[in-house]
Amino acid sequence: xxxxxxxxxxxxxxxxxxxxxxxxxxxxxxxxxxxxxxxxxxxxxxxxxxxxxxxxxxxxxxxxxxxxxxxxxxxxxxxxxxxxxxxxxxxxxxxxxxxxxxxxxxxxxxxxxxxxxxxxxxxxxxxxxxxxxxxxxxxxxxxxxxxxxxxxxxxxxxxxxxxxxxxxxxxxxxxxxxxxxxxxxxxxxxxxxxxxxxxxxxxxxxxx
Amino acid sequence: xxxxxxxxxxxxxxxxxxxxxxxxxxxxxxxxxxxxxxxxxxxxxxxxxxxxxxxxxxxxxxxxxxxxxxxxxxxxxxxxxxxxxxxxxxxxxxxxxxxxxxxxxxxxxxxxxxxxxxxxxxxxxxxxxxxxxxxxxxxxxxxxxxxxxxxxxxxxxxxxxxxxxxxxxxxxxxxxxxxxxxxxxxxxxxxxxxxxxxxxxxxxxxxx
Numbered sequence: 001x002x003x004x005x006x007x008x009x010x011x012x013x014x015x016x017x018x019x020x021x022x023x024x025x026x027x028x029x030x031x032x033x034x035x036x037x038x039x040x041x042x043x044x045x046x047x048x049x050x051x052x053x054x055x056x057x058x059x060x061x062x063x064x065x066x067x068x069x070x071x072x073x074x075x076x077x078x079x080x081x082x083x084x085x086x087x088x089x090x091x092x093x094x095x096x097x098x099x100x101x102x103x104x105x106x107x108x109x110x111x112x113x114x115x116x117x118x119x120x121x122x123x124x125x126x127x128x129x130x131x132x133x134x135x136x137x138x139x140x141x142x143x144x145x146x147x148x149x150x151x152x153x154x155x156x157x158x159x160x161x162x163x164x165x166x167x168x169x170x171x172x173x174x175x176x177x178x179x180x181x182x183x184x185x186x187x188x189x190x191x192x193x194x195x196x197x198x199x200x201x202x203x204x205x206x207x208x
Numbered sequence: 209x210x211x212x213x214x215x216x217x218x219x220x221x222x223x224x225x226x227x228x229x230x231x232x233x234x235x236x237x238x239x240x241x242x243x244x245x246x247x248x249x250x251x252x253x254x255x256x257x258x259x260x261x262x263x264x265x266x267x268x269x270x271x272x273x274x275x276x277x278x279x280x281x282x283x284x285x286x287x288x289x290x291x292x293x294x295x296x297x298x299x300x301x302x303x304x305x306x307x308x309x310x311x312x313x314x315x316x317x318x319x320x321x322x323x324x325x326x327x328x329x330x331x332x333x334x335x336x337x338x339x340x341x342x343x344x345x346x347x348x349x350x351x352x353x354x355x356x357x358x359x360x361x362x363x364x365x366x367x368x369x370x371x372x373x374x375x376x377x378x379x380x381x382x383x384x385x386x387x388x389x390x391x392x393x394x395x396x397x398x399x400x401x402x403x404x405x406x407x408x409x410x411x412x413x414x415x416x
Binding site (some may be wrong): 077123128156164184188192196201202 | 312329331332334335336339357359360364367368369370371372373374375384385388391392393395396397398401403404405406408410411412414
């Protein structure tokens with residue numbers, strides 16, 4: 001049987017609740033590793049190095065890029081973000097599933113480099129519902145909400161390029177959907193490639 | 209939301225227990241339709257027309273082929289077998305999932321015609337185990353068992369072309385795996401295409 005871990009890439013528009021769904025999923029599957037991203041932006045209050053992000057200087061970041069130390073990396077609002085490759089690959093080799101929560105651009109980079117990665121895009125039940133959730137926070141003015149909705153609309157254009165779509169009606173339900181997706185992904189012919197070959201070899205020996 | 213049914217194509221070598229797994233799955237999901245194949249072979253004792261097979265004359269079968277009445281059809285040991293298209297399409301339109309239990313050749317024909325079909329191949333935990341199950345029936349002589357094993361080895365070569373692999377350790381477990389595969393298949397970006405488009409259109413109106 002294939003014992004390699006599954007690489008799960010998780011994206012979705014801001015406000016869709018992907019962090020909450022992931023938190024629920026990870027609490028049900030504590031052996032799944034969550035990949036901590038690296039960034040050149042300054043830590044915000046309360047953010048811990050190695051837990052929320054690896055905070056790197058621009059020089060450190062560039063050196064890692066040069067050494068192909070990132071699985072994917074991209075720039076946003078003048079700051080660099082990236083997924084350190086080593087921890088991901090080590091976990092997968094050990095048979096541990098790894099979750100990346102990254103934006104669309106990075107997710108598609110990962111898919112190119114790791115065709116076995118499973119890309120999951122979280123969608124709201126409707127755009128009206130996303131709009132309601134973003135406005136309902138009450139922490140941002142109308143212009144900010146409008147900008148975030150416009151960003152969300154743009155981000156969702158990539159949904160079709162993902163493998164699976166998770167519709168976030170309730171957190172519990174979405175986490176259960178994710179569990180089913182992970183189980184199914186471990187039953188694709190691609191994932192079980194080695195197992196199929198083993199049985200085939202076995203068959204050749206048997207039927208000689 | 210997409211309300212079209214899922215077309216599930218189920219194959220696997222003789223002796224792997226796919227019929228038993230399907231029976232368990234269908235008992236858990238009685239609203240899933242099982243497609244009854246048509247054949248030109250004579251009914252065996254106890255076989256009922258419309259339940260086990262639609263028993264057709266060669267002329268009737270050929271006419272249906274000509275009218276594109278089959279989703280797939282093939283010949284085995286001088287007899288013709290086919291999946292009547294109409295019942296399958298009607299059920300899918302009504303939002304009812306449809307299961308076909310057909311051999312490899314037909315399954316790959318279906319995939320070509322219906323790219324949305326989900327192909328599931330049932331494998332034994334090992335070839336030795338399949339050999340044990342086939343010999344253990346005790347109803348066939350050694351030559352027959354050897355021939356069936358050799359057929360199984362050949363059939364399994366197609367496993368990699370299927371979407372999902374179901375490993376039949378126990379019937380209950382395999383049926384549960386199938387449930388997860390069906391749920392996940394209903395969350396692929398391909399299956400939820402219409403839903404994605406709806407949310408996108410909604411977004412365009414919202415962000416105008």
